[in-house]
Amino acid sequence: MHKRNLVVVLILALLLGAFVPVTSAQGDIKLTVLTHWGEERLLTAQQAMFDAYTAAHPGVTIELQTVPFEELLTRIVTSRTAGTSPDIYHIYNLWLPEFTNSGLLAPLPEDMEPFVAEGAAGTSVVGVTYNDQMWGVPTEVNTYLLIYNKTLLAEAGFDAPPATWDEVLEMAPLITKKDDTGAVTQVGFGVITGWDSGVVHPFMALLYSNGGQYFSDDFSTVAFDSPQGLETLQFYQTLVETGGIDQSVAWSELANGNVGMLIMANWYRATLMLSENIDYETEIGVAEIPVGPSGTESATLAYNWLWSVDAGSPNQEAAWDLIEWMNTAAGEGEPSPMGNYLVTEMGGIPSMLADQAAFSEELGDHFLAPYVASTAYARQEPVIGGSQEIKTLLQTEIEALFTGMNDAQGVLDFVVPQANAILEEFRAQSGG
């Protein structure tokens, strides 16, 4: 062959090679799993779980892909467009409306419905259901409660956590401390910023504990433009004005003993346990969400994560089999591999009742017990189209309140019309 032609053939061969997918041996199944658990410790634990499955299921290989939580949604969307979707997703249930309306997810197979309906806690079953259809197997369930530092409260003269907003307003400014240069070194009431759920979930927990609602009953409008909603924002505003809230000290400083109180989810337990700057056993306490002036009892919200399967996956049967295996108890009184992972590695609360029973001792821990108890009364975060966008909108304005750029009424004036427009748009899209 002429040298020049040979070069052309080689170039074409290289180009062709780049576009031809690598195929596995006939009969083998390769499952790709996408999660947001990317820490080395968690990666090792996930891999061990998958290795156990593949050892018991010759012919199946599993590729684990992980991205940080803040990139998970982007990865799911872009991989769908690029045609590189994984077979199995671990997703946040708030995304169900967009994911199911677009046909991204396969519904839970009928023969697995009893596995979830009878095997998972009621709040988690609600959490994985959208439009009367279950879309996967629930994994961790999270609620928000008040975490407090007993030492800092005691130093400020308090021997018990606050039960009402008035008590928070009294305690928080007394816990806040400044050094000689005027820098705030310790803050009474920590607030999360820069992360939508971290801002809005505590707001929702406080709103519910003040007798308010986030959405109207028919989900046609937001309902926090109520006297209870305004009071909730004014509660924050007062804390900012009195120094009870000061963003100079990051919320994560709770793990270093520099935050008195923080409304946070139970999954933060692992960080607190690993901290060398606080004594998890003796210094950290958990209490119910303080009750607001218009509320009658403490309330909070719950949200779920779930394993789901891509509707376009050619390996759906194998994918659901893996999910079922992960969430099935290894034996009588024993936890499932997933339950084991959630409790021992993450300090989370598993959704499956068998796991909750198997780990009754761990879940009875002074930190987790109140969270487990709260799953009985927590309200599931409403799963409706547009929720994510409304959450981000509200997050930004609550952050503006924290920095003194906006006041309580200003937050409502800015957010409510836009939020209602988003809800109306999604309602129109779904034809109802």
Next chain:
Amino acid sequence: MSATRTRRRSTAGWRPASWPASGLARRRMIWAYVFIAIPVIWLMIFSLGPILFSGWVSLHRWDMLSPVAEMPWEGLENYRFLLTEDGVFPKALGNTFLFAIGGVTTNVVLGMAFALLLNTRIRGRTLWRVIYFLPVITAPLALGVIFAFLFNRNYGLVNSLLILLGLPRQGFLNDPNQAMLVLIAIAVYQYVGYYVVIYLAGLQDIPQDYYDAARVDGGSPWQVFRHITLPLLRPVTLFVVVTNTIGALQVFDLVFATTAGAPANSTMTVVLYMYNTAFKFSRMGRASAMAFILFGIILAITIVQLRLFRDRTVA
């Protein structure tokens, strides 16, 4: 015989005027077109194609999850919403302009000033040039993370220095009134070295004769700068202003790494908001509309800048 001659003439008439007569030259030309075609096709597929597709998407509602064929037609609704109803877009636009104006102005002033300094016979001139240029080759994301530490309100080095000097501690990236200024400072730190190099090249292009003549005429250093250096650097300044403005209006990575638009959207820029709209809210149509609005703004500003500089040259 005559007919054959005529046919040959007529066949030759169909060729392009530049079409070579010899076989070897013709083959060379074909290969030349093949090699030109590769990048052109590449450009069409990976640049022009996505731009046109993005324009098409901006007229639709698309969540990136549904099939493209099923995206509903919206007409100019995305544009109307952004320009009349969106609560964040005007703020993002304002922030982006502030970033561009602050960054470009500072880069022009500092870039020129440092170039003038480095154009003198100071010791270690090459070393200084390298030092100025080093941040240019540093990844913006890495710089963003480092500066976020440096400007941390409680533990940052900058605040520690302020306290040492007896000055009050500042919020910097946590303070809505200061965060954008800090971002501008970081951007200037990163790119000023590049503009120093550009200005240096411009300064070295100015003939020494002009300076000699000015000195003979008794011109002061300020007069020399004002009437010789500055006017002769105008083409360089035009380049700096135009390229820096375009880059600044598209800022994303630095903001993404340092503040992600916080606090309270005080550092939200158009491209970051575009990213959030597309990938967080799954509104690819609206994000595409944003891209085209930004394109229009950049185009308009660039034309104005070119006309301003041209008019001044004419005057």
